[in-house]
Amino acid sequence: MPELPEVQTTVNQIAPRLVARTITAFESLWAKNATPSAPAVRRGVVGRSVRAVSRRAKYVVVELNDGGWMLVHLRMSGRLEWHDPAADEPARHIRAAWTLDNGDRLLFCDARKFGRIVYTRSLDSVTTRLGVEPLSDEFTVERLAALLAARSRFLKPLLLDQSLIAGIGNIYADESLHAAGLHPLTRSDRIGPAGVAALHSAIQSALRQGLAHNGASIDWVYPGGEMQQHFAAYGRDGQACARCGDTIIALRVGQRGTHICPTCQPAPRGPRRGKRRSNNSQERACAASPAS
Numbered sequence: 001m002p003e004l005p006e007v008q009t010t011v012n013q014i015a016p017r018l019v020a021r022t023i024t025a026f027e028s029l030w031a032k033n034a035t036p037s038a039p040a041v042r043r044g045v046v047g048r049s050v051r052a053v054s055r056r057a058k059y060v061v062v063e064l065n066d067g068g069w070m071l072v073h074l075r076m077s078g079r080l081e082w083h084d085p086a087a088d089e090p091a092r093h094i095r096a097a098w099t100l101d102n103g104d105r106l107l108f109c110d111a112r113k114f115g116r117i118v119y120t121r122s123l124d125s126v127t128t129r130l131g132v133e134p135l136s137d138e139f140t141v142e143r144l145a146a147l148l149a150a151r152s153r154f155l156k157p158l159l160l161d162q163s164l165i166a167g168i169g170n171i172y173a174d175e176s177l178h179a180a181g182l183h184p185l186t187r188s189d190r191i192g193p194a195g196v197a198a199l200h201s202a203i204q205s206a207l208r209q210g211l212a213h214n215g216a217s218i219d220w221v222y223p224g225g226e227m228q229q230h231f232a233a234y235g236r237d238g239q240a241c242a243r244c245g246d247t248i249i250a251l252r253v254g255q256r257g258t259h260i261c262p263t264c265q266p267a268p269r270g271p272r273r274g275k276r277r278s279n280n281s282q283e284r285a286c287a288a289s290p291a292s
């Protein structure tokens with residue numbers, strides 16, 4: 001799934017050709033992805049020009065000149081790309097298309113059909129439930145500390161909770177926790193000031209690194225980025241940790257594939273860990289228990 005760096009890269013790619021153009025047509029080839037409905041999206045966008053294109057959390061946000069907003073969430077496999085009349089092969093899995101006044105066509109391709117196109121007059125109605133932007137000035141160490149201390153949740157599912165911190169998904173959660181030396185099943189209220197500072201720095205570094213490499217092309221749905229060549233943990237199970245040489249292992253945390261270095265990210269100690277056996281497979285079974 002595209003995360004903050006991949007969505008921001010998409011924004012960077014489409015904005016120059018989209019801003020200041022007028023949308024002359026909207027075709028829906030999969031009406032279920034449109035909110036409130038495909039006709040409502042068409043009525044909202046056709047005839048309007050694009051004032052700006054930006055990102056909020058994992059949404060591409062298109063600001064229209066009449067005060068309306070169109071948001072696109074790529075979800076699992078969505079992708080925004082320009083129609084290329086000279087392409088050898090036509091784009092596949094087209095679910096929607098916008099035609100512009102200069103003839104350009106922006107395509108929404110989405111093999112798995114989980115992506116969403118939202119038209120709204122109130123941006124807040126969509127974004128009010130979203131947490132802090134992790135690369136914004138509002139995301140301070142103090143704010144992260146308060147956010148972690150107010151809960152007693154496992155770190156990995158907390159980082160994936162878009163209502164707390166917006167834009168982090170599986171890749172950048174694993175990369176952040178590895179860089180911070182924190183196990184994904186550490187309780188958020190037990191990591192201490194040094195751990196909070198390390199996590200804050202690691203989240204921002206991982207996202208900035210992702211942005212610098214135009215995101216990660218980890219599967220066929222998101223081409224172009226090179227972040228996957230710089231992963232320290234994500235998807236590297238069986239390979240050596242670049243920091244300590246131990247072998248990266250895969251766990252499941254809250255139904256999500258998770259990758260850690262067992263040396264750099266030791267399992268949390270706590271009352272329930274008293275019965276822990278020295279056997280490594282037992283420890284991994286504990287670590288793989290469902291997250292709350």
Ligand SMILES: [Zn+2]
Binds near residue numbers: 241242244245263
């Ligand atoms: Zn390591």
